[in-house]
Amino acid sequence: MSGVLAGFTVIFVVIFIGYVVARTHVLGESGGLVLGRMVFFVATPALLFDTLARADLSVIFSPTLAITAVGALIVGAISLVIALTVTKRGLPEATIGALAASYVNAANLGIPIAVYVLGDASFVAPLLLFQIMIYSPLALTVLDVSTSSKDASFLGIVAAPFKNPIVLAGLAGLALAITGFTLPDPVMQPFTLLGGASVPGALLAFGMSLYGVKVLERGAGPRRDVALASFLKMAVLPVLTYALARWGWNLDGHDLFAVVVIAALPTAQNVFVYATRYGRGTVLARDTAFVTTIVSIPVIAVVAALLA
Structure with a gap:
C-alpha cells in the first residue's frame, strides 16, 4: 500500500499544480488547449518512440x-x-467513452505502481505496446474519420493512422526494437528529453481542465456515461482480466496478481488529451479519469489483499 499511495501522491500533486496554473492564469485563457496539443503532437510521440526503441521484445510479447x-x-x-x-451517443463520443472505460493509465501511474507494488516495471511493457500500437491507432482512426468534414473514402480510412504522429512514432520505435538497430546517443537524447514532458504535460493539462468546473455537476456533463465508463473500468475490466488470466491462460501467483493490478489502474489522461484534440467527449474523459483515479486506490488495495 505504501507503493500505491506513493504513486498516487505524485499524480495528485502534479494535477493540483495544473489547477493552480489555470487559476492564476499564468498560461492565459488558451493555455490548457495549447499544452494539450503540445502533449499530443510533440511530447507523447517522442516518449513512445524512445520507449519502444529501447524495449525488450522478449518481455513485451508475453501472455500479459x-x-x-x-x-x-x-x-x-x-x-x-x-x-x-x-x-x-454519436460515434466520436462513443469512442471516447470506450477509451475511458478500457484505456489504462500505464505510463505515469502504471510504471510507479509496477515498481513499488509489483517489483518490476516490465509488467506494464506489454500493455504499453498494445495501447500504443493497436488500441490508439484503432481509436484515433475512428475519431479521424468520424470527425472529418469530408466524406471518408476507403483510401482515407486506410491512410488515417499513418497521418497521426502518435502512431508514426510508435511504428518507428517498434521498427528499431525489432531490427535491433541502435541510433547514436546524440540522436536519441532529444526524443528522451521531449518525451519527458509527456507525462507531466498531460497531468498539468488535466489539472488545468478542472479549474472553473465541478466534476459530475448535474446538467453540465454526461453523468450516466461517466458512471458507466467508471463501472466498466474499475469493476468489469479487473474481474474479466482475472477470469482471462486464471482460466484462459492458466496464470497464478505473482503473474496473476500483476495483470489484475494493471487492469485496476485508472483511466489514462491520454484519453482526455485525445478528447481535447478532437473536441468530443472532453467532459466525459475528464470526469472518468478523475473518478477512476480516486476509486482505483481502494480497488487495488482489495486486489492486493485477495491475490498478493
Whole structure:
C-alpha cells in the first residue's frame, strides 16, 4: 500500500499544480488547449518512440500482452455498443467513452505502481505496446474519420493512422526494437528529453481542465456515461482480466496478481488529451479519469489483499 499511495501522491500533486496554473492564469485563457496539443503532437510521440526503441521484445510479447488486449477490447466494445444503441451517443463520443472505460493509465501511474507494488516495471511493457500500437491507432482512426468534414473514402480510412504522429512514432520505435538497430546517443537524447514532458504535460493539462468546473455537476456533463465508463473500468475490466488470466491462460501467483493490478489502474489522461484534440467527449474523459483515479486506490488495495 505504501507503493500505491506513493504513486498516487505524485499524480495528485502534479494535477493540483495544473489547477493552480489555470487559476492564476499564468498560461492565459488558451493555455490548457495549447499544452494539450503540445502533449499530443510533440511530447507523447517522442516518449513512445524512445520507449519502444529501447524495449525488450522478449518481455513485451508475453501472455500479459494477449490478456490485456482481449480484456480491453471486450470492455471497450461493450461500452461502444451501449453508447450507440442505448444512450444514443454519436460515434466520436462513443469512442471516447470506450477509451475511458478500457484505456489504462500505464505510463505515469502504471510504471510507479509496477515498481513499488509489483517489483518490476516490465509488467506494464506489454500493455504499453498494445495501447500504443493497436488500441490508439484503432481509436484515433475512428475519431479521424468520424470527425472529418469530408466524406471518408476507403483510401482515407486506410491512410488515417499513418497521418497521426502518435502512431508514426510508435511504428518507428517498434521498427528499431525489432531490427535491433541502435541510433547514436546524440540522436536519441532529444526524443528522451521531449518525451519527458509527456507525462507531466498531460497531468498539468488535466489539472488545468478542472479549474472553473465541478466534476459530475448535474446538467453540465454526461453523468450516466461517466458512471458507466467508471463501472466498466474499475469493476468489469479487473474481474474479466482475472477470469482471462486464471482460466484462459492458466496464470497464478505473482503473474496473476500483476495483470489484475494493471487492469485496476485508472483511466489514462491520454484519453482526455485525445478528447481535447478532437473536441468530443472532453467532459466525459475528464470526469472518468478523475473518478477512476480516486476509486482505483481502494480497488487495488482489495486486489492486493485477495491475490498478493
